[in-house]
Amino acid sequence: MTHAALLNLAPAPAATRAGTRAGERFLVLDSWRGICALLVALYHFPTSSMISQSAFVGGSYLFVDFFFVLSGFVIASSYGGRLGEPDELGRFALVRFGRIYPLHVLMLVAFAGFEALRLVLPAVHGTGPAPFTGGFDLKGLLANLLLLQGMGVQDHLSWNAPSWSISAEFFAYLLFAGVVFATGRRAWIWFLAAAVTAPLFLLAVSTHHMDVSFDFGFIRCLYGFSLGALLAWFQHDSIAAARQSLAGGAGRIAWTLAEFAMIAVIGVFVSVAGTNDAGIAAPFVFALALYLFAHEGGWISALLRSRPMLMLGALSYSIYMVHLFIQARMINVGGILERKLGHGIVGDLMLRGDPATGFGAGSPWLGFIALVTMLVAVVFASWFTWRFVEMPALAWFRRLAKRI
Template identity: 35%
Template sequence: MTPAAAQRFVVLDSFRGLCALSVVLFHLHIWQSVGEWRFFRSAGLLVEFFFVLSGFVMAHRYYQRSMNGAGFGDFMISRSCRILPLHFATLLLMTALVFLRPVLFAEFTVEDLPDLFWSEGVRTQWVYNALLLQGWLPDANLFSFNGPSWSISVEYYIYIAFGLIVLWANRHSTAVFAGLVALCSLTTLLANTQIANSPGLRGLTCFFLGATIYALHLRIRQLHLARHWATLLEAATLLALYFMVAMKYPHKSYWATWGFAAAILIFAGERGQISAWLKHKPFLKLGQWSFSIYLVHFILLYIVNVLFAHYYPAWLKQVGQVRYIDSGSIALNNALLLLIVAGVLLCARWSFRWIEQPGMRLGKYWQSRRTRPALILAGAKI
């Protein structure tokens, strides 16, 4: 790996962690809490940021590098061992919770349980989730088990497409990425709403836009910008991001994707004071745990809602299609929010250590086992 490819964008890692935490608040409905602020009510849009950033980081790692068949194999081992262990762990845990709930709380009779556990619909959705197909198939329920994993299903197959493009196009990959962005953009702007908002198209547009702008990053990273001007630019970018996420406008997902791409270009330089603050340990830890925060939080929120439904039903209130938790006290509601967020962070810390890191070590071990040293005979390499 070249020194450039070995560089880590720690500020962007911190952003990933903050965005993951914002998605937690997006899914957490506690009445009159900070989670109900306008920005967090639209924070589901930040999934687009994850896609764009993933494309940018993948392009950074493989920019101007040739990939052969063995390299593609190593790439897929690396990506699979990075995301599949936590995906399968959370899927199995969520499956157990969904099936145990009616047993523990006697919501169904014994005669009803076989239909609940083995109905065709449940089996089909579970297989979609296990194979990471729920983000691609029109009859799949995105939130049938661990809801946020729909974006992982989209990203995993985009990784395969990315690897194949690098394998076949080699040093012309950026041109292919740009062509895909143009094609996806036309489809988004001209197709009907169902197609334009489909998870797969959103993921493709975002990811390959991120991969495309990496070449632009290489061109502008040497530009000199005084620290105070860089700080001002970063502050203006954060303000623009706030309004971009919070406001309503046509094709919001698509246009926000370009805003996220611009923000990534600006903060990849890490030149301003805001970037310096985002290099502090708490933000770096959030970035390190971001994948676990994203996949684990939905399970914890499911448990919280089930417990409230059975033990504190008076604290639940239905407003339209949203069910809120409301203790009757604004202070207590916000304290409960902080407690749940702390629980998510604790679980994320644990899953990063015991699931993600062993998975990454497995990937490196698997790659090392695939490596075969060249046979050297009489001073000649064969």
């Protein structure tokens, strides 16, 4: 959402406390949001295919940290100089709330509706825990409604599990606004302190490396968000100036080589660092990638500015929020078909060394077909939630904020 980096739309230009010009739209970074959202969806979908079994997909939960870094960069660029008055704080909080909450609630309703369906239909109930228990209990539902699911108030992931990150990010928004309001141009000192102390904290206390969520998710979010904010505070103007000079194609080959190299670094890092403490360095790796691609200087950036890629970026928040529900329902349907037809459609398998229930237990090719089907279904559903939930809700909250 992150993914709320998944969430940000730049407002009108304005001068910031750091002397930058806000409202600069980084189209290539928008496209990266969509790519990262799909990679997180791949990480959550258990199949026997080679793609699902790869070390790269196994470490792709780290792309949530890309969202956090990007969110800090975009929010600091857009709002760094617009939070000097209490009413500006209120408008900021309202628009941010309106950006994340309507789709979040819709997905909670979808999950709750399915739990209710499990109460009355034995075929859907399956052999799992009783409805409204475990990760779908009423206490967890309340925490999710209050956006507290990523703030350490629970001891497990619940309901729409990936939404822990939007919980953490919403409170990072509020903390950012409070720090900028209280300290003005000195806000960067607080961002620097968070960017230094948060990884040290995770190294000291995390037993799952960078894979923290319901427990220390806010610390993880604050870490990446602060790095992104620091990058905006000190480099936004230089990036904007460089982009103007690069618009004519100057140094295109050199920038293209740098972009290829950065993608290779990300691929190796995610593949190697996902299962150890090296993953705690992910926000620094992604901050470097963000800095490079914000210049939009190479041919890869040109590809990422294409209409399909920008559309994928627009759908990124919906992809992030709907993918787990669609995946779970696909497994439900696959389980019913397996009981009737067999053929190893859904069953027990080993996913990157751990037992799981997923697609293609009888054949990796079935797993690959299910994976492609899942991606298509997620993108298709995401277009509808983006078009009929996200955008209308955001427009309504923006009108409301203007009336304050």
